[in-house]
Amino acid sequence: MSSSPLLELRDLTKRFGDFAAVDRLTLNVASGEFLTLLGASGSGKTTTLRMIAGFEVPTAGEILMGGAPITGLPPYKRDINTVFQHYALFPHMSVRQNVEYGLRMRGVPTGERASRVNDALEMVQLTQLGARSPRQLSGGQQQRVALARALVNRPRVLLLDEPLGALDLKLRKEMQLELKHLQTGLGITFVYVTHDQEEALTMSDRIVLMRQGGVAQIGTPRDLYDRPISRYVADFIGETNLLPGTVAESRGSMVTLKVGDALVRGLSDSALAPGTEAWLTVRPEVIDLLDGSPPPAGWNAVSGTVVDTVYAGSTVRAHVEMPGGRRLVANLAPGAAPPIGAEATLSWQMERGRCVAE
Amino acid sequence: MSLSNSPTLFDRLRSRPVLRTALAAALPVGFVTALLFVPYALLLVHSFWRLRNGTITHELTLENYGRLFGTDLYPNTILFSAGIALRVTLLSLLLAYPLAYLLAFKVKRHKHLMYMAVIIPLWVSYLVRAYAWKIILGQEGILNGLLASMGLIHEPLTFLLYSRWAVILALTHIYTPFTLMPIYAVLEAIPPGLKEASQDLYAGRWQTFLRIILPLSLPGVLAGSTFAFVLSMGDFLAPQLLGGNDSALMVSNLVWSLFGVAYNWPLGAAVSVVVLLLTLFLLWLANRVETAMNYGGQRGSGAAGPPPPVAAAAKVVR
Amino acid sequence: MRTARDPLTFTLWLTGAAVFAFIYLPLLVVILYAFHRSPIIAWPLELGTLKWFAALAHDRAMIEAALASLKLALVTVVISLIVGVPGALLLDRFEFPGKTAFRRLVLLPLILPGIITGVALLTFFSFVGLSLSSGFPLVPGWPVVLGHSAALTSVVITQVFARLQRFDRALEEASQDLYANEWKTFWYVTLPTIRTAVLGAGLLVFTLSLDEIAVTFFLIGRQNTLPLHIWGLLRRGITPEVNAAATIIFLVSVGVIVIWARLMREHETV
Numbered sequence: 001m002s003s004s005p006l007l008e009l010r011d012l013t014k015r016f017g018d019f020a021a022v023d024r025l026t027l028n029v030a031s032g033e034f035l036t037l038l039g040a041s042g043s044g045k046t047t048t049l050r051m052i053a054g055f056e057v058p059t060a061g062e063i064l065m066g067g068a069p070i071t072g073l074p075p076y077k078r079d080i081n082t083v084f085q086h087y088a089l090f091p092h093m094s095v096r097q098n099v100e101y102g103l104r105m106r107g108v109p110t111g112e113r114a115s116r117v118n119d120a121l122e123m124v125q126l127t128q129l130g131a132r133s134p135r136q137l138s139g140g141q142q143q144r145v146a147l148a149r150a151l152v153n154r155p156r157v158l159l160l161d162e163p164l165g166a167l168d169l170k171l172r173k174e175m176q177l178e179l180k181h182l183q184t185g186l187g188i189t190f191v192y193v194t195h196d197q198e199e200a201l202t203m204s205d206r207i208v209l210m211r212q213g214g215v216a217q218i219g220t221p222r223d224l225y226d227r228p229i230s231r232y233v234a235d236f237i238g239e240t241n242l243l244p245g246t247v248a249e250s251r252g253s254m255v256t257l258k259v260g261d262a263l264v265r266g267l268s269d270s271a272l273a274p275g276t277e278a279w280l281t282v283r284p285e286v287i288d289l290l291d292g293s294p295p296p297a298g299w300n301a302v303s304g305t306v307v308d309t310v311y312a313g314s315t316v317r318a319h320v321e322m323p324g325g326r327r328l329v330a331n332l333a334p335g336a337a338p339p340i341g342a343e344a345t346l347s348w349q350m351e352r353g354r355c356v357a358e
Numbered sequence: 359m360s361l362s363n364s365p366t367l368f369d370r371l372r373s374r375p376v377l378r379t380a381l382a383a384a385l386p387v388g389f390v391t392a393l394l395f396v397p398y399a400l401l402l403v404h405s406f407w408r409l410r411n412g413t414i415t416h417e418l419t420l421e422n423y424g425r426l427f428g429t430d431l432y433p434n435t436i437l438f439s440a441g442i443a444l445r446v447t448l449l450s451l452l453l454a455y456p457l458a459y460l461l462a463f464k465v466k467r468h469k470h471l472m473y474m475a476v477i478i479p480l481w482v483s484y485l486v487r488a489y490a491w492k493i494i495l496g497q498e499g500i501l502n503g504l505l506a507s508m509g510l511i512h513e514p515l516t517f518l519l520y521s522r523w524a525v526i527l528a529l530t531h532i533y534t535p536f537t538l539m540p541i542y543a544v545l546e547a548i549p550p551g552l553k554e555a556s557q558d559l560y561a562g563r564w565q566t567f568l569r570i571i572l573p574l575s576l577p578g579v580l581a582g583s584t585f586a587f588v589l590s591m592g593d594f595l596a597p598q599l600l601g602g603n604d605s606a607l608m609v610s611n612l613v614w615s616l617f618g619v620a621y622n623w624p625l626g627a628a629v630s631v632v633v634l635l636l637t638l639f640l641l642w643l644a645n646r647v648e649t650a651m652n653y654g655g656q657r658g659s660g661a662a663g664p665p666p667p668v669a670a671a672a673k674v675v676r
Numbered sequence: 677m678r679t680a681r682d683p684l685t686f687t688l689w690l691t692g693a694a695v696f697a698f699i700y701l702p703l704l705v706v707i708l709y710a711f712h713r714s715p716i717i718a719w720p721l722e723l724g725t726l727k728w729f730a731a732l733a734h735d736r737a738m739i740e741a742a743l744a745s746l747k748l749a750l751v752t753v754v755i756s757l758i759v760g761v762p763g764a765l766l767l768d769r770f771e772f773p774g775k776t777a778f779r780r781l782v783l784l785p786l787i788l789p790g791i792i793t794g795v796a797l798l799t800f801f802s803f804v805g806l807s808l809s810s811g812f813p814l815v816p817g818w819p820v821v822l823g824h825s826a827a828l829t830s831v832v833i834t835q836v837f838a839r840l841q842r843f844d845r846a847l848e849e850a851s852q853d854l855y856a857n858e859w860k861t862f863w864y865v866t867l868p869t870i871r872t873a874v875l876g877a878g879l880l881v882f883t884l885s886l887d888e889i890a891v892t893f894f895l896i897g898r899q900n901t902l903p904l905h906i907w908g909l910l911r912r913g914i915t916p917e918v919n920a921a922a923t924i925i926f927l928v929s930v931g932v933i934v935i936w937a938r939l940m941r942e943h944e945t946v
Contacts, residue, residue, distance in 0.1 A: 055849050074372065075852040088850035092868045101864075102854035153854070379770045386763030386833075387778060393826035394781055397800035401792070404799050453695045460692035464685070474937055479699050482929045483887045485903050486922040489910060490702035493709065493717045500705060503719020535699060563684065585787075592789025595889060599910065610791040610890075617795045617894065627799070630792045637788055 004067070006031040006189050007052065007157055012061035014047050014213075021047040023213035024061070029157070029191060034183050036192045036200040039210035040236075045193045048210070049159050052191065053082050065156065076105070081150035082159040086166065087142045089134035095145050096121075096130040102153040120152035123182070140171050147179075151186070160192045164199065176202050197237050201225065209233055225283075229269055231356050234281035241287075241328050243280040247272045247355070255355040260324030264300045266353035282353035284317065287330035289338065290345040301347045302328060309337045320344050398634075404627035414623055422628035432612070432629060436636070439608040442522065443591035446529040447537075447583045453530070454538035454582065459571075462545035463553075473542065480535045488599050491528040495519040495600070520602025528600055529590045536589075537582035544578030545571070576651055584644040588637055609633055707926060710919035717914060728920035738921060741905035748821060748901060749885040753878050755825040760832025761874060767833065768840040783834070785827040790890030797823045798894040808897040817897040824885050824892070831884065832877040839873030872939045879936045883929065 005028035014022040022044040029035050037045035050056040052063060054075035063071045070078055081102065089098050099120055103113045121127045124144035134142055143163055150158055160179075164172045180203045183190045194200055200207050201221040209216040209224060209232075217224055217233045228234035235242060245259035255268045257280050266280045295301035307327070308319035316337040318330050330346050338344050371378045408419045426432045457476065465472050479487065494500045495518040502514040518524060548571065556566040594610030601607065609629065616626030710729070713722040732738060767779060785793045801808070801819040808819050847869065851861040867874075889903050896904065902921075909918055 053849075053853060055852075074857070075849070076855045076857050080853075082850070082853045084846050084850055086844075086846060088844065088846035090847060090850070090865055090869075092871075101851070101856075105855040105860060149854070379772050382762065382766050382770055383772060386759055386766050386829075389759045389826075389829065390763070390778065390781060393797070393800075393822055394784065397793075397796035397826075398784065400799045400803055401796040453698065456688060456691040457695040460688055464688065464692075470941075474933070476696065476699065478930055478933055479703060481883060481933045482703060483903065483922070483925045485887065485889065485906055485910075486706060486925055487702060489906075489918070489922065490706045492910070493914065494702060494705060498716070498718045500709075500717070500719045500721075507719060531698065531702060534695065588787060589789070592791065594789070594791050610789050613789075613791050613795060617798065623795075623799065626795060630795055634788060634792055641787065 005029055006066060007191070008062075008064040009048070009052070010062045010064070012048065012051060012063065013059050014044075014051060014056060015059045020213050022051070022058075025210075025214065027208060027215070027218070029189060031156075031189055032187050033205040034180065034190045034192065034203060036194060036204040036207045037210055038194060038197060038200040038207050038236075039216075040195060042212070043210040044213040045195075045208075045210045046161060049082075049161055049191065049193045052157070053080055053159050054078050079155055080157045080159060081153055081155040082161065083143075083146045083150050083163045085161045085163065087134075087146040087163075089142055089145055089149070091134055093134075094130065095126065095132050095134065095137070098134065098145055099149045099152055101149065106153075116152050117148075120148040123151065124148045139166050140175070143167065143175065147182075151182075151188070155188065157189045157191060160190060162194050164194075172199075179203060201237070209236060227269065228281060228354060228356060231279045231281070231358050234279070234354070234356055238283065239329075240281045240283050243282075243326055243328070245278065245280065247274050247276045247278050249274060254350070257355055260322060260326060262302055262322065264302065264353070265350045266300075266355040267351055268355040270357070272355060272357065276357065278355050278357050280353050280355055282328075282348055284329045284331040285315075286352040287328065287346050287348045289318070289330065289332055289336060290347045292345075295345075295347045298350050299347050300350055300353065301345055303343065303345045304328070306338050306340050306342050306344050309340060318344070320346055401627045402631055404624055405631045407624045407627075409622055409624050412621070422624045425625060426628050426632065435607055435609050435612050436632070439591045439610075442526060442529070442606070442608060443587045445526050446533060446590040447587045449526070449530040450534045450537040450586050451579065451583055453534045454541055455579070458538045458541040458545055462542055462548075476535055476538060484532065484595065487532055488528050488596050491524060491531065492519065492599055495524050495527075519600060520606075522601065522606045524600040525596050525606045525608075528596045529593060532596070533586040533590055537586045540578040540581040541575060542578075544575045548574050577648055580644055580648055580651070584641065588640055592633065592637070703926065706919050707923045709916055710923040712916045712919070715915050717916060717919070728916045729924075731917050732920050732924070735917065737900070738902075738905060738917075741900045741902045744899045745886050745902040748824060749882050751821050752824040752828060752885040753881050755821070756829040756832045756881050757874065757878055759825070760829045760877065761836055763829065763833040764836035764840055767837050782830045784830075786830050786834070790827075790888075793827055794823070794891040794894040797826065797891060801895065808895060817895070817899065820892055820895040820897070820901075823895040824888060827888075827891055828881045828884055831880050832874075835877035835880065836870060836873050839870045843869060876936050876939045879932055879939070883932050 007029035009025055009027040009029075012022055012025040012027075013020060021042075025044070025048060037048060039045040047056060051058050054070075054073060054077075058071060061071075062069055065079070089095075090101065093101070096117055100113050100117045103116060108116070117130075118127070121130055124147055126141060126144050126148065129137065129141065129145075134145065137145065143166075146163070163179075164175050167175060176199055179190075192200075192203065201224075204221055206218065206220055207224055208218050211232060216236075217229050219227075224233060224237050228237065231242060234240050243257070243259045243264065245257040245264075247255060248258045248263065249256040250268070250272050253267050253269070254265055255272050255278070256263055256265050257278060259280065264280050266282070268278075272278055290301060302320075302322060304320040304322040304327075306318055307321045310317045310319070311334070312331075314334070315331040316334050318332055318337050320328050320330065322328065328346055371381070404414070405422055406418045406420070408415050408417045408421065410417075461469065461473055461476070492499075496502070497514040497516060497519065499519065501518065502511070505511045506514070552570055552574075553566055556570045557563075561569065591608075592610050593608065594614055597606045597608045597611050598614075601611075610633075613626050613629050613633070616622045616629065620626075708721055708723065709717050711723045711725060712728075713725050763782070767775070797819070801823075806819055808817055843866070847865055848861050851865040852858075856864060887903055888901075889907065892901055892904060900908070902925075906918060906921060
C-alpha cells in the first residue's frame with residue numbers, strides 16, 4: 001500500500017432539510033485496502049457511499065481522489081464503479097452486453113472490449129452465461145454479473161452497497177470469502193457498505209463504524225473487537241457483556257468500576273474521572289468458571305446465581321445473575337456448565353475487559 | 359481512458375435546476391397550454407359574450423347563463439342526460455360484475471385470453487357498435503324481422519329504435535366492457551388467501567361474497583361506474599343515431615346544434631361550461647367517496663387516475 | 677370441491693355467458709350482414725356474397741376518407757409522442773409550480789365529453805384565425821391534426837408516466853456509474869426499458885385517432901375522415917357496404933389490440 005491515501009473525505013456533510021445524514025465526516029482510504037462502512041440503518045453509511053460515487057451532491061465538504069478534488073463531478077466522470085444492492089442489471093441487455101456497457105461508453109475498441117469482457121466473466125466464473133438475459137439468472141449469478149460489470153473497467157475504487165444482502169446465508173458466506181480473495185488478488189481499493197458486523201469483521205482491512213452521520217470508531221477488525229472505545233461500539237460488534245457502573249478509581253490505564261456492590265477492573269483508552277458513569281465490556285469467551293479457589297492475581301471475580309444455560313454446539317452459554325439484577329454471559333465448555341440455580345463465580349483477566357463511556 | 363473534464367451542456371445544466379426544469383417543461387407545457395388550456399379558457403370566455411344579430415360580439419354579459427337556467431329546455435336536458443347515464447351505469451354494473459367475477463375467480467385456463475376477448479369490443483370503432491343497434495332495432499331491422507318470422511308479432515315494433523330505450527341499450531352495450539375492466543382488476547388483486555380464510559372461519563359462499571369480496575371490490579366498482587356515468591352522460595353519437603328527433607336529446611346534442619345549425623356559440627359555450635363543471639364535480643365526489651372507502655394500506659386508485667389508463671383512453675374523444 | 681353443476685355456480689356461468697353474448701352479438705350481426713345478398717338489411721340473413729367488399733374497393737369516396745384518416749392518425753401519433761413522452765418524463769422527475777394544475781389539465785380531454793373539447797378547439801382556431809383547410813397535401817388540415825394531438829397527447833402522458841413510475845432508478849445510476857452521461861443513459865437504458873409503453877401508447881393513439889368523431893367534426897376542413905364519411909352514409913342510406921367497411925375496421929382493430937397485448941405482456945420485471 002502506498003503512503004498517500006487514494007480517497008480522502010474531508011468534513012463531508014449531507015443534509016436533507018434539517019436532518020444531517022452525514023455530519024462532517026473525515027476519512028482517508030488507502031490504496032489497495034478493503035474498507036468497510038459499517039452501521040445501522042440511518043447511520044449515513046449508504047449516503048456516504050453515494051456521495052463518493054457521485055449520486056448525491058454533498059452539502060458541504062470535499063472528496064479527493066489521488067489528491068484531486070472530485071466533489072462536483074458527475075458519476076460518469078469518476079474513475080469509480082459501483083456494485084448496487086439489487087444489482088441494477090439492465091434487463092433489456094444480455095449478460096455480455098451488461099458487462100461491456102462501461103467499456104462501450106468510454107469508447108474502448110470492439111476487439112479489446114470482447115477480450116476484457118471474456119476475462120471479467122471468467123473471473124466471476126460465468127463464462128457460459130454471456131448470452132443469457134439477467135432475468136434468467138439466479139440471485140447469486142446476477143450478483144456476479146454486477147461485479148464483473150464493475151470490475152471490467154478497472155476502476156481505482158470499487159464501491160459495494162450491501163451486495164450480499166439478498167443472498168441466503170450459505171451463499172453469503174461463500175461470497176464473502178470470494179470477494180475478499182478477489183480484492184486481494186486484484187489489489188483494487190474496495191469501499192464496502194454493510195450493516196452486518198460479522199461480515200465486516202470477516203472481510204475488512206479496516207472498519208469505519210458509523211453512527212448518526214459520524215464515526216463511532218475506525219480501526220482494524222481486531223481493534224474494534226478487542227479495544228472498543230465506546231459502549232456503542234462494544235455493543236455493536238460481536239457479542240459482549242456490558243456491566244454499567246460508576247468509576248471508583250482511575251490509575252494509569254486501569255480503571256476500577258463499582259458495579260452494584262462489586263468492584264471490577266478493566267483497561268481504558270481515555271481518562272475516566274471518578275464518579276462518571278461507565279460500562280465494563282467483556283466478551284463471553286474470555287470468562288471462566290471458578291471452581292471455588294480464589295481468583296488469580298490480575299483477574300476479576302464476580303459471583304451470582306445461574307439462571308439459564310443454553311447449549312450452542314461447541315459451547316454452553318451460562319447466564320449468571322449477580323445480586324442487583326445484572327447478568328453476565330459466559331461461554332463455557334460443554335459439560336462445564338453448573339446446574340440452574342447453583343451459585344457460581346465467574347472470573348476473567350482484567351486486561352481482557354475494557355471500561356468505556358457512551 | 360476518456361474521462362474528459364471540459365464542461366458540457368449537462369454540467370452547465372446541473373448547477374441550474376431551474377433552467378433544467380424550464381427546458382424539460384417547455385415543449386409539453388407549452389403545447390398543452392396553447393392547445394388545451396387556452397381553448398378551454400376561450401370557451402369559458404365565449405360563454406360570457408353576447409350574440410347580437412347573428413354575430414358574436416365581445417361584450418361581457420350573463421345573459422347566456424340566464425337563458426340557460428331560465429329556459430326549461432337546458433336544465434331538463436341536463437337532467438335527462440343524467441337520468442340516461444344513471445340507467446346505463448346501473449345496467450352496465452349489473453352486467454359487468456358477474457362476468458368480471460367469473461373471469462377473476464372461475465376461469466382457470468386461458469384467463470388472460472378470455473379477458474382480452476371481453477376487452478376487444480372496446481377497441482372496435484364506436485360508430486360501428488352504435489350502428490349495429492340501428493340495424494338491429496329498426497322497423498325493418500333484424501330484431502323485428504326475427505320476431506315476425508317467429509310469429510311473435512304481426513307488426514314491426516316501432517318503439518325499439520328512435521327512443522330512449524335504444525339509446526340506453528346501445529350505451530349499455532358500449533360501456534359494459536368498460537365498467538368491467540376496473541372491477542376485474544380489483545377482483546384479481548384480492549389475495550386468494552382471503553377467500554380461504556373466510557371459509558375457514560365458517561362463512562359460506564354468499565357470506566364470503568357479501569362480507570369480503572364485495573366490499574373489497576368497491577373501489578373498482580366506483581371507478582368503473584364513475585367513468586361510465588360521466589362518459590355516457592356526455593355521449594352524443596348514440597342519441598343522434600338512435601334517439602330520433604326529440605325523444606332522446608342529450609346535452610351533447612344540444613351543444614352540437616348550438617355550435618352547428620343553431621349557431622349560438624356563446625350559449626353553446628355556456629352549456630359546455632356547465633357540463634364541464636358538472637363533470638369535474640362528479641369526479642371530485644367520486645374521489646372523496648373513494649378516500650372514505652380506503653382500507654388501511656390499500657392504494658386507492660383515485661377516480662381521475664388509473665383504473666387502467668386504457669380504460670380512460672379507450673373512451674376518449676367522442 | 678364443488679362441481680360446476682351446483683345451481684349457484686351454474687347461474688353465474690350462465691349469466692356470464694349471456695353478458696359475453698350481449699357484448700359480442702351486435703358486432704357479429706354487423707359482420708355477418710357484410711355478406712348479405714340483398715342490399716336491404718333485413719331478416720332473414722342470406723349469406724354468400726363478397727360483392728360489398730368489392731364495392732368498397734371501387735368506392736373512391738370511402739377510400740379517400742380512409743387514407744385521410746390514416747394520414748391524420750399517423751401525424752397525430754408522431755406529434756403526440758413527441759410531446760407526450762417528454763411530458764411524462766416531466767411529471768415523473770421534475771417539480772415545478774403549477775404541476776398539479778398541469779396534471780389535471782392533461783387529463784381533461786380524457787374525461788370530458790369529446791364535444792366539449794371539440795368546440796373549445798373550434799373557438800380557439802377561429803379566434804386565432806387559422807382556417808380549417810390550412811395545411812398542405814400531406815396533412816389534412818392543421819386544426820384537425822393539432823386537435824387530435826391535443827386530445828390524445830393525454831393518452832401518451834398517462835401511459836408512459838405509469839410505466840416510468842415502475843422504472844427502477846438504480847438502472848440509471850448504474851448507467852451513469854458506467855460512464856454514460858444523462859443523454860446516453862436516456863438513450864441506452866431508459867428509453868429501451870419504457871419502449872413497450874411508448875409503442876403501446878402510440879398504438880392506442882393511432883386507433884383512437886382513426887375512430888375520432890367529435891373533435892374531428894368541428895375541425896375538419898374539406899376532406900372527410902373515415903368515421904365522418906361512414907356517419908354521413910348512415911344518415912342517408914344504409915347498404916351492406918357499410919357493414920363491409922365495418923368488418924374491415926373490426927379486423928384492423930383486433931389486429932391492433934393483439935399487437936398491443938403482446939407488447940404489454942413483455943416481461944417488465946425491472
